Every structure is written in C-alpha cells, then in structure tokens.
Amino acid sequence: MQKLTSQADWMARAAKVLPAAGFGNFDPGFIAASGQGSRITDENGAEYIDYLIGSGPMILGHGHPEVLEAVLAQLPKGMTFFANNALGIELAEDIAAAVPCVEQLRYVSSGGEADMYAMRLARAYTGRDKILKFEGGYHGMSAEAQMSLAPAAQVNFPTAQPDSAGIPQGVADQMLIAPYNDLSAVEGLLAEHSDVAAIIVEPLQRIIPAMPGYLQGLRDLCTKHGVLLIFDEIVTGFRLAYGGAQERYGVVPDIVTLGKIIGGGFPLAALGASAEIMAHFDKAHVGAEGWLMQLGTLSGNPVAAVAGLKTMEILRRPGQYDRLRGFGRRLQAMQVSALNKAGIAHQVVGDETLFDIYFTDRPCLDYRSARHDDPAMNVTYNQVLRDHGILKSPGKLYPSLALTEADLAQTEAAVAQAVAAIS
Numbered sequence: 192m193q194k195l196t197s198q199a200d201w202m203a204r205a206a207k208v209l210p211a212a213g214f215g216n217f218d219p220g221f222i223a224a225s226g227q228g229s230r231i232t233d234e235n236g237a238e239y240i241d242y243l244i245g246s247g248p249m250i251l252g253h254g255h256p257e258v259l260e261a262v263l264a265q266l267p268k269g270m271t272f273f274a275n276n277a278l279g280i281e282l283a284e285d286i287a288a289a290v291p292c293v294e295q296l297r298y299v300s301s302g303g304e305a306d307m308y309a310m311r312l313a314r315a316y317t318g319r320d321k322i323l324k325f326e327g328g329y330h331g332m333s334a335e336a337q338m339s340l341a342p343a344a345q346v347n348f349p350t351a352q353p354d355s356a357g358i359p360q361g362v363a364d365q366m367l368i369a370p371y372n373d374l375s376a377v378e379g380l381l382a383e384h385s386d387v388a389a390i391i392v393e394p395l396q397r398i399i400p401a402m403p404g405y406l407q408g409l410r411d412l413c414t415k416h417g418v419l420l421i422f423d424e425i426v427t428g429f430r431l432a433y434g435g436a437q438e439r440y441g442v443v444p445d446i447v448t449l450g451k452i453i454g455g456g457f458p459l460a461a462l463g464a465s466a467e468i469m470a471h472f473d474k475a476h477v478g479a480e481g482w483l484m485q486l487g488t489l490s491g492n493p494v495a496a497v498a499g500l501k502t503m504e505i506l507r508r509p510g511q512y513d514r515l516r517g518f519g520r521r522l523q524a525m526q527v528s529a530l531n532k533a534g535i536a537h538q539v540v541g542d543e544t545l546f547d548i549y550f551t552d553r554p555c556l557d558y559r560s561a562r563h564d565d566p567a568m569n570v571t572y573n574q575v576l577r578d579h580g581i582l583k584s585p586g587k588l589y590p591s592l593a594l595t596e597a598d599l600a601q602t603e604a605a606v607a608q609a610v611a612a613i614s
C-alpha cells in the first residue's frame with residue numbers, strides 16, 4: 192500500500208525546495224489537499240470551513256458543479272491559444288456590461304500585473320510620471336506597488352518607502368504616499384505636484400472602508416487636476432456588488448483593475464477603462480509614441496475565461512449578493528456578541544462581504560490606526576479558530592456563497608472557544 196504523505200512530510204519537502212518553505216502566500220504550515228463547497232481539507236485529512244477561499248476568487252465555494260461542468264467541457268477543446276478566442280471576448284462583453292467605467296479591457300494573468308499596466312496607462316495618457324498611492328494600500332508586486340504597503344517605520348508623507356529589496360530609488364522618487372481617508376492630504380499633494388498621472392486606490396483598503404464622501408472627493412480632486420483615478424477592484428470587483436465598488440458606492444473611476452472572481456479560480460485579471468483611454472494599447476490609434484506594448488502568454492486563457500463567465504452568470508442570479516451579505520452579517524454578529532459578552536474591546540472593520548475584527552476600541556481609518564492593541568490577541572484568536580476547524584487569513588474573513596447553516600453553527604462554536612482563549 193502506498194504510504195500516505197502527511198502535512199509534516201510535505202512541510203519538510205517544501206522546506207528543501209521552496210524559500211521560506213512556501214509559495215509566499217499563506218501560512219506554509221497549512222498544506223491544502225482539496226476543497227469542496229464551503230470546506231477545505233489539509234494533507235492530514237483535517238477539514239476546515241474555508242473563509243480564505245483562495246484569497247477571494249472562490250466566492251461560490253470550491254468545485255461549484257456548474258463551473259466544473261463548464262471548465263470540463265472546455266478542456267478537450269483547448270487549454271490555451273495565445274490567440275483571440277470567443278470565451279475571452281464574451282467575458283470582456285460581460286465585464287463591460289457590469290462595470291461602469293469599462294468600455295474596453297485588456298487581459299493579464301494576475302492582479303498585480305493589471306495594476307502595473309494601469310499605472311503605466313495613466314502615465315501614457317496624461318504624459319505625467321508621478322503616482323499617488325495610499326499607505327497600506329496593496330496593488331501587487333510591481334516596483335511602484337511595493338511602496339509603503341507595510342512600512343515598519345512611520346516616515347513623513349508623502350515619502351515612499353520600498354517594502355522590498357531590489358527596487359531602485361528612482362521608483363520611490365516617482366511615488367507620493369498619502370494616508371487613506373484623508374482628503375485634505377490628497378488635496379494638498381495635488382495642489383503642490385502638477386506631475387501626478389494617477390491616484391491608485393482600493394475602494395475598500397484591505398478591509399478599511401472609505402469614509403462617506405471620501406471616494407467621491409477623490410473623484411472630484413482627480414477631475415479638477417486632470418489626474419486619472421484608478422480603482423483597484425481586484426478584491427472588490429464582483430464582490431461588493433456585481434458591478435463592484437463602483438456600483439456599490441456610486442463613484443466611477445477612470446481605470447479599473449479586476450482579478451480573482453473574473454477568473455473563477457484560474458489565473459486571469461484585467462484592466463479596463465473608456466475606449467479613449469484604452470486606445471493607448473492600439474498603436475494604429477495613438478502612434479508609436481503613445482503606445483503601450485502589452486501581451487502575455489496566458490492572457491485571455493479560455494479555461495479561465497469560461498470559469499469566470501460561469502461564475503459571473505451565477506452571481507447575476509437574483510438574491511446572490513443579499514445572501515452573501517446575510518452570511519457576512521451573521522458572521523459579524525456572532526463575533527460581536529461573543530466579544531461583547533466577554534467585555535473585549537474590538538471593531539468589526541470592513542464590508543459584510545469581506546471584513547475582520549481589530550482588537551481595539553479606536554476607529555480603524557487608515558494604515559496607522561488599523562492596529563490591534565495587542566497583536567498577540569489576534570494570533571491566539573486565529574489559532575484557536577483554526578484549531579476548531581476555521582480557516583481564515585489573519586487579517587481577513589471572506590464569506591462564500593457555499594456556506595451552510597451547519598457551517599455557521601460550527602463557526603459560532605469556534606468563535607466561543609477563541610473568545611474564551613483571549614478573555
């Protein structure tokens with residue numbers, strides 16, 4: 192009989208061939224073996240309710256039968272072409288119909304790539320070089336995005352601090368960093384710097400909501416100063432609402448980046464804007480000077496496209512977002528109730544479709560204020576949840592549409608244990 196390989200065996204093997212023993216994403220001590228519906232199983236055979244959901248894409252849960260059927264039907268017809276294909280074109284049509292700022296789009300394979308091109312596109316369109324980003328805002332791994340994402344030291348705004356080795360100082364010099372949720376800071380920076388091409392912003396920064404009027408304020412400032420507004424909707428797209436944050440908050444950016452859900456669990460992301468802005472990807476339209484060269488081996492991959500198309504078709508059915516929000520509300524309420532009973536200071540931060548708890552009684556408005564009073568409490572809370580069959584990121588909880596009443600009951604019991612552990 193073949194020997195089963197356990198979680199510990201896989202960790203030892205990973206430590207030899209992977210730096211830091213992992214892919215760089217999630218806790219390398221967790222080796223995912225399979226996912227089905229709302230549940231994920233590790234290599235020891237332990238089952239968890241999955242609130243990580245692949246960091247967002249699996250909004251329908253794992254292995255949704257209709258998505259599986261669509262993917263399985265496509266596989267024998269071709270896995271990748273490096274050529275236009277009908278599924279990719281249909282997906283672009285559906286995205287353009289859903290997302291207010293999109294007339295045209297380009298595909299890439301990851302969200303970070305989409306963000307990198309979005310910033311480059313804004314530079315090409317405006318002829319300006321600087322990008323304003325927010326401290327703590329996450330936009331992937333490009334040199335520009337790796338600025339003041341998780342700075343250890345607090346420096347004065349708008350100085351950019353690289354989060355990664357290997358980034359030339361010249362990139363930092365082109366970035367302006369501002370605190371999230373502070374319109375006057377942005378107003379001051381735009382008044383002072385006439386060479387800003389774009390503001391890139393997560394409409395829900397990690398999990399921190401924009402304060403009422405903030406996104407509209409950014410929109411107005413961008414319009415006033417001829418700066419393009421980029422919404423990074425890699426996470427919020429097709430999650431906060433079918434039309435994403437733009438639909439939910441009623442603020443339309445110039446450029447959007449999308450990923451995660453639109454690939455249905457496969458590598459696919461996109462950036463979109465008006466036809467006028469997107470014309471910079473068309474050399475015949477803008478000439479060699481204004482042209483952005485852009486291509487990628489897997490761009491518009493038909494397997495990813497069909498998975499995204501089916502996922503989005505299911506999300507369009509009546510009541511899906513109400514159901515997702517209902518789950519989120521209940522997951523928030525069960526934690527608030529247990530924490531209140533135990534007298535533990537906390538804030539629920541986020542949207543019903545994506546949120547977490549901060550153990551503090553301070554409002555969490557930006558990178559500097561969104562902090563646990565005692566980070567060890569959060570570590571313990573998440574560890575005890577994990578011990579009781581709840582898998583989540585240490586800073587986010589994603590509800591999926593696959594959740595069941597039994598999942599919610601099990602989660603509530605696990606929350607009781609986690610709250611007891613930190614009381």
Ligand SMILES: Cc1ncc(COP(=O)(O)O)c(C=O)c1O
Pocket residue numbers: 246300301302303304306329330331332393423424425426450451460
């Ligand atoms: C807001 C945001 N932007 C960009 C990205 C990068 O996407 P990817 O990991 O597909 O490169 C992420 C990933 O989590 C994200 O949350």
